[in-house]
Amino acid sequence: MIRGDGGRAIRAVLDRICDKWTMLVVATLDEGRLRFTELHRSIPGISQRMLTLTLRHLERDGLVSRTVYAEVPPRVEYALTTMGKSLIQPALTLASWAIEHNGQIQASRETYDDPAT
Amino acid sequence: MIRGDGGRAIRAVLDRICDKWTMLVVATLDEGRLRFTELHRSIPGISQRMLTLTLRHLERDGLVSRTVYAEVPPRVEYALTTMGKSLIQPALTLASWAIEHNGQIQASRETYDDPAT
DNA sequence: CAGTATCCGGTAGGATACTG
């Protein structure tokens, strides 16, 4: 199935979720709707710029909803849409694989990098 | 789980499979062991350079095995390792999600990009 | 608070040419 369309299907997802922050933002929002600053605090290391960009992309793709409240000071809340939530399970499947095989991969790298072998 | 370690687990996979060609190479090798040129032909658009790099990374991570036959002209065969094969299922889960939601995402983008709205 | 604007360095990856 992956190669069925010349890789376009799988690439469609990968292009969407494989940047540095998207999965992390989605995973964070899985715990509930959050404001911009709360997200910023919840994701260590992300810059304002990248958080904004990531959220805009997710909003454009319909994975995240953005709600602006007409208050002073302004309040903006982000939440996963139904489609956004549906991404969590496939992502978890992949995450499980990562956790399960991370040790083996690290070991393989050390062997590969070791000039003595 | 995704955020449990600050996103390191999921990022470990993503960093490994999210470059432009890795998943496609893995998926192609799922159909059987192949030589360099066969892979090159099977994956439209990939350059020799990127195919080599991708294969080296996969080999380093222990996902792909490389067998050199002492012949003239040289023959090199690539195949998925057991761990490499184990990546296929999680990848398929993600691919299914992609195929299932691609239409919805495209629609969302068009709405988002339409200045009339 | 929730962004935008600008600058800037590193790197992914394409094109091309060469080799054991």
Next chain:
DNA sequence: CAGTATCCTACCGGATACTG
């Protein structure tokens, strides 16, 4: 056949400063 070696560019993403 199965790669290296180089060059070159686009763009990802960090740092910083400014704003409704």
